[in-house]
Amino acid sequence: MECRNCNAKAVMANPSLCRKHFISYFEKKVLATIRTFCLFSKKDRICVAVSGGKDSMSLLFLLRKYFIHVSAAVVDEGIFGYREHTLSHVKKKCAEWNVSLHVVSFKEMTGKTLDEHMLLKEHPCTVCGKLRREMLNACVKDHDVLALGHNLDDEAQTVLMNLFACKDDLAKAQLPRSESRGQFARRVKPFCMMKEKEVMLYAVLNSLAPPFVECPYMRKSLRNDVRDALNEFEKDHPGTKVNVFARHLAIYG
């Protein structure tokens, strides 16, 4: 299959684009999202919340290409067999790109790693999500904006998770741009219109894909079940994820 814009071999089917034109398509679409939702400007000091995964590392890579004041923050939850690998990947890439990196850890801030918190029998993702939000907010005090690598698939999953749990207040707040509130910085999601497979391809083409290590608590999460169900549905009904998030934005945006 050939690229629709030149004779080169396509790396993607729909739209059919070669490496060069796919990267250009991807970056233009992200920059258009930033403009459409007024996420930030060239003057803003942007902190990218990185986990070491394909989404956040691609976001950091792309933003430092187009914006001046870009730094990164990573939370070390203390998850044995997982975080030590991704943390070393983040440190290596930030050093290579000359990006300032702020590392905060559950152990330092709460006296316990996430693994130790789990001895209290709470749900890992609930504890993890809450603590991580608080710590990232503490990291961005000197910044104008906290940028998250959530992609379209993540957003469609979150819409359904909030719906299933009747969390109307969280649904209203699930937007590409959330204003700063009190101690909480403005939070933005420049990848919210990009499909997960597009972000994966962008990461692979730019040699950003990390070694695959999955959080051991992932399989216990509601998100995991919703992701599997949505992926199955998308196979038979292409466009479902785009429609779910578009409908959400039409209601709350």
Ligand code: SF4
């Ligand atoms: S899967 Fe759950 S526990 Fe693991 S990093 Fe994500 S939110 Fe934290």
